Amino acid sequence: MEEEAEAEEQQRFSYQQRLKAAVHYTVGCLCEEVALDKEMQFSRQTIAAISELTFRQCENFAKDLEMFARHARRTTINTEDVKLLARRSNSLLKYITDKSEEIAQINLERKSRKKKKSEDGNHNSRELAEAGVVESEK
Amino acid sequence: MTTRRHSHGDRTISRSAYVQASGHLEEQTPRTLLKNILLTAPESSILMPKSVVKPVPAPQVVQPSGRESSLGSLELQLPELEPPTTLAPGLLATGSRKQRLRLSMFQQGVDQGMPLSQEPQRNVDASSLTSSLNLTFATPLQPQSVQRPGLARRPPARRAVDVGAFLQDLRDTSLAPANIVLEDTQPFSQPTVGYSPRVYRSLPCMPHTGAEDAELAASCKARSSGPGMQTSPQKPAQFLVGEAEEVDAFALDFLSTSSGISREDGVEPLQDGVEEAEKRMEEEGVSVSQMEVTGAQGPSRAEEPKGHREVTETEESQGTAEAKGPGASSGVEDASDRAASPELVSSTPESLQARRHHQFLEPDPPPGAAVLSSEPAEPLLVRRSPKPRTTGPRPQQALHKAGLSHYVKLFSFYAKMPMERKALEMVEKCLDKYFQHLCDDLEVFAAHAGRKTVKPEDVELLMRR
Numbered sequence: 001m002e003e004e005a006e007a008e009e010q011q012r013f014s015y016q017q018r019l020k021a022a023v024h025y026t027v028g029c030l031c032e033e034v035a036l037d038k039e040m041q042f043s044r045q046t047i048a049a050i051s052e053l054t055f056r057q058c059e060n061f062a063k064d065l066e067m068f069a070r071h072a073r074r075t076t077i078n079t080e081d082v083k084l085l086a087r088r089s090n091s092l093l094k095y096i097t098d099k100s101e102e103i104a105q106i107n108l109e110r111k112s113r114k115k116k117k118s119e120d121g122n123h124n125s126r127e128l129a130e131a132g133v134v135e136s137e138k
Numbered sequence: 139m140t141t142r143r144h145s146h147g148d149r150t151i152s153r154s155a156y157v158q159a160s161g162h163l164e165e166q167t168p169r170t171l172l173k174n175i176l177l178t179a180p181e182s183s184i185l186m187p188k189s190v191v192k193p194v195p196a197p198q199v200v201q202p203s204g205r206e207s208s209l210g211s212l213e214l215q216l217p218e219l220e221p222p223t224t225l226a227p228g229l230l231a232t233g234s235r236k237q238r239l240r241l242s243m244f245q246q247g248v249d250q251g252m253p254l255s256q257e258p259q260r261n262v263d264a265s266s267l268t269s270s271l272n273l274t275f276a277t278p279l280q281p282q283s284v285q286r287p288g289l290a291r292r293p294p295a296r297r298a299v300d301v302g303a304f305l306q307d308l309r310d311t312s313l314a315p316a317n318i319v320l321e322d323t324q325p326f327s328q329p330t331v332g333y334s335p336r337v338y339r340s341l342p343c344m345p346h347t348g349a350e351d352a353e354l355a356a357s358c359k360a361r362s363s364g365p366g367m368q369t370s371p372q373k374p375a376q377f378l379v380g381e382a383e384e385v386d387a388f389a390l391d392f393l394s395t396s397s398g399i400s401r402e403d404g405v406e407p408l409q410d411g412v413e414e415a416e417k418r419m420e421e422e423g424v425s426v427s428q429m430e431v432t433g434a435q436g437p438s439r440a441e442e443p444k445g446h447r448e449v450t451e452t453e454e455s456q457g458t459a460e461a462k463g464p465g466a467s468s469g470v471e472d473a474s475d476r477a478a479s480p481e482l483v484s485s486t487p488e489s490l491q492a493r494r495h496h497q498f499l500e501p502d503p504p505p506g507a508a509v510l511s512s513e514p515a516e517p518l519l520v521r522r523s524p525k526p527r528t529t530g531p532r533p534q535q536a537l538h539k540a541g542l543s544h545y546v547k548l549f550s551f552y553a554k555m556p557m558e559r560k561a562l563e564m565v566e567k568c569l570d571k572y573f574q575h576l577c578d579d580l581e582v583f584a585a586h587a588g589r590k591t592v593k594p595e596d597v598e599l600l601m602r603r
Contacts, residue, residue, distance in 0.1 A: 064602075067599060067602060068586065068599075071583065071586060071587055071595060071596075071599050072586055072587050072588070073587070080586065081586075084582065084583075084586050087582060
């Protein structure tokens, strides 16, 4: 049993390392873009520091999001929770709000399209086909 | 002996302040004592023969060293209470200050009237501190009576009037809480009712006295504050209403916070605070009622002896400050815990914040209580430049500033080194922003849960880190 716990711990740790590596790679790509844009180089330590920072912040964000959802007596993290998380930075909050509105609109359009199609289509086969199309659109 | 008495008198005033604060007094409640004094103000000796002598030597020695009423001086004072006899020479040295002189005159009168006081002096012990408390109540009243018998009545009566008038005005005008969700006001209303009739009776009896500028100003203030309070907006009443729970905690807490402030700092803000006089008045009026309700006996009693000191201080600082300032300050004296009240008022909109501050300030009260009593008078002086002008947004700013100044003073106390004025201003700005940010977060958290009231869960979420 202890061995299992240990193995599980190791598994989790290796999984964490893989995630960190993924973050590090992504941060490296982004830094390269910025370096090209500003014509300024990024040292390796800088990229490593930024990726470590990003990883820890992601952990914090996740915990906060969970607490926000629990605070609102929900079990699912919502866009509202994300907006609450991003309230510090005004520009970021605005960006996220706009994006969320856009997504909501898309979802609404899809729903209305779905409803229209279901009303029009009386035949099962046609409904199925359209449902399949709608699903694929999503 | 008489010289010793002199120093005893003024010493005991400050002494009693923190004696009360530290809660040593148990036999006679300060409240009953204060009541007796107010009721029997014109009469001569309220002094307890026992209490006259004992605590005086100890505080006197400490006073010259620690007028700043730092925490260290407070502690110093406490142990020195034990050996009163040894302090006699020290007492003589300190008789130079104005207050002591007045007290010395009073002491002479007391000595004549009470030859028995010598004996109790020998029996100094821990319990004597409490009796010194009694002394402090009597002494502030007596000196004035000795010097100018005709005016003896006025200062105490004036103080009582200020409080009662404010309370009455508040009661009359403010009954509907505006935009702040507050608790019921019942705990506060009852005690004020008891005081107000007494106050009104004394008010008409007070003639205009040109004896001292401060006193005169105080009387003007009292009268002006009366109508001023009536016209004041409902906000102060709201604060009054809402602060029930926090008042107690805050009264003590803020008193303790102000304990660490040096005298010089107190004088400075006095000049600065003259501008914010009107707002302070409203706040203080509100807070006064709160204070009374909470029965902050210690602070209220501390106010009494402070009255003398503040009067003298105001006179000194009168040069620059308006006449109203000192008058307000002297008027403030009666309003027990006016220092606490502005803070309370400011914290009203941020009740949770207050709660946190309360917890934060908990360790302070015991040591700083005594020192506090001396200090709140000074901040009160600062704030108390009374003007019955009532403007809606301005009182709010004043409230914030009033609350923050106490935190700034606490900050400077803990710094244990002199701080530049600019630095303190920066601290105040930072505190202001911090609190605003804090409360915005709380508001957002409450809204996130679909509520309009900030609850403990919101605070927990805030403190998760």
